[in-house]
Amino acid sequence: MYKKVLGLSLLLSLITTYTFAQDDALRVNYQVNPNRNVELNYEKADLGTYTVVLDFTTLVNSSGSERRILTASGKMGRLETLTPTNKDQGITFSYKYSYIRGKLKPKINNDIVYVLPYRKGANTKVSEATFVNATYFGNTAPDDWKGYYFYTDTEDTIAAVRKGTVVSIKDTYDTDKPTEVAYKSSLNEIIIEHSDGTLATYRGFKKGSFKVSVGQVVFPGTALGLNSKYSESRPYGVYLIVTYLRSADLEGARGQSLATTKSLYGFITPNFYIDQNSKGAVLRSGQQYEVESTPEIVTKEMTKREIKQLPK
Structure with missing residues (x-):
């Protein structure tokens, strides 16, 4: 499978610029289960929340959009599960992903x-x-x-x-x-x-x-x-x-x-x-x-x- 890691880290300085870099802040991996479901999981270097943009460059025998914006919190967890449309066949897939620190469009507590x-x-x-x-x-x-x-x-x-x-x-x-x-x-x-x-x-x-x-x-x-x-x-x-x-x-x-x-x-x-x-x-x-x-x-x-x- 083709997998490309594209890490985005924010230099949260007063310059407010963005740098794409290959690093180990977050990694996505997968496993294929006996029922042919595919679990996409993540591991992270810290407990902070990240937003992950997951792009499927190939997706056969499973439904859903090619681009999915997902949330990763905690050290590890499940990002997405792919289910085969035809249960008698496996899923063909390849993907790439990018990520950035923070939860996308959070509900801000203005009373603090x-x-x-x-x-x-x-x-x-x-x-x-x-x-x-x-x-x-x-x-x-x-x-x-x-x-x-x-x-x-x-x-x-x-x-x-x-x-x-x-x-x-x-x-x-x-x-x-x-x-x-x-x-x-x-x-x-x-x-x-x-x-x-x-x-x-x-x-x-x-x-x-x-x-x-x-x-x-x-x-x-x-x-x-x-x-x-x-x-x-x-x-x-x-x-x-x-x-x-x-x-x-x-x-x-x-x-x-x-x-x-x-x-x-x-x-x-x-x-x-x-x-x-x-x-x-x-x-x-x-x-x-x-x-x-x-x-x-x-x-x-x-x-x-x-x-x-x-x-x-």
């Missing part, structure tokens, strides 16, 4: 109030991030673009803004020697998947400072690692983007340049808890905030068991 991404009591200055493709490469910023820098005067602990599962950690880049650059795409990062399918990407960690691991469930205020600075003229900080997968047009994204590529992801403008007089507010660029929280925000998405395990 996020906490600021530092330890309680810390002070942070907020600045809205520009869309780097538009600033440097002539692209057009998405209509819903929203990203933030959160600065601190000294090195400080970055904390989770919402409950979720750590699905990716990149701890590759040296942070001991800041350089004078306008922007830098090579930053250590963590991606946390939330229960509604949104993804929070935090970028700018000090190398070797991560306090969590892939697969770990974190809560609002959970320490993730230390912030860093990539430029001597900038303070310490972390970048935060909250996204969701809105398109699975992976073929359309292939071969696009930085000037023409369109984001397959939509961007969320979170409501943050800033004080007791506000249940949640959109942050103001240039504003200084003290990190606050409430027990209700921390426990909102917790299970009963998780709540019982909280320190008294």
Whole structure:
């Protein structure tokens, strides 16, 4: 059988570009059962959700569309089952597949109030991030673009803004020697998947400072690692983007340049808890905030068991 693996990974940086690469993030395999059914299964490197575009280049003696958009969650599972039209004959098939992190068009929980991404009591200055493709490469910023820098005067602990599962950690880049650059795409990062399918990407960690691991469930205020600075003229900080997968047009994204590529992801403008007089507010660029929280925000998405395990 002909099988071609085409992996699509999103560089969830402020550049928001897409790279197709052969890798082992997700693999699809198959088995033929005695009843001639064909099971298409997947294995993944992490617990995060992926959208898989499965294209049948040959499909004989089984019905269904040639292209199928499917969801893969957990480490392994069933993607699809092919049933023979004629039970006395086997299915002839060949396929290729591509994939991208995230659940396609998830139902977003707009009632969530996020906490600021530092330890309680810390002070942070907020600045809205520009869309780097538009600033440097002539692209057009998405209509819903929203990203933030959160600065601190000294090195400080970055904390989770919402409950979720750590699905990716990149701890590759040296942070001991800041350089004078306008922007830098090579930053250590963590991606946390939330229960509604949104993804929070935090970028700018000090190398070797991560306090969590892939697969770990974190809560609002959970320490993730230390912030860093990539430029001597900038303070310490972390970048935060909250996204969701809105398109699975992976073929359309292939071969696009930085000037023409369109984001397959939509961007969320979170409501943050800033004080007791506000249940949640959109942050103001240039504003200084003290990190606050409430027990209700921390426990909102917790299970009963998780709540019982909280320190008294």
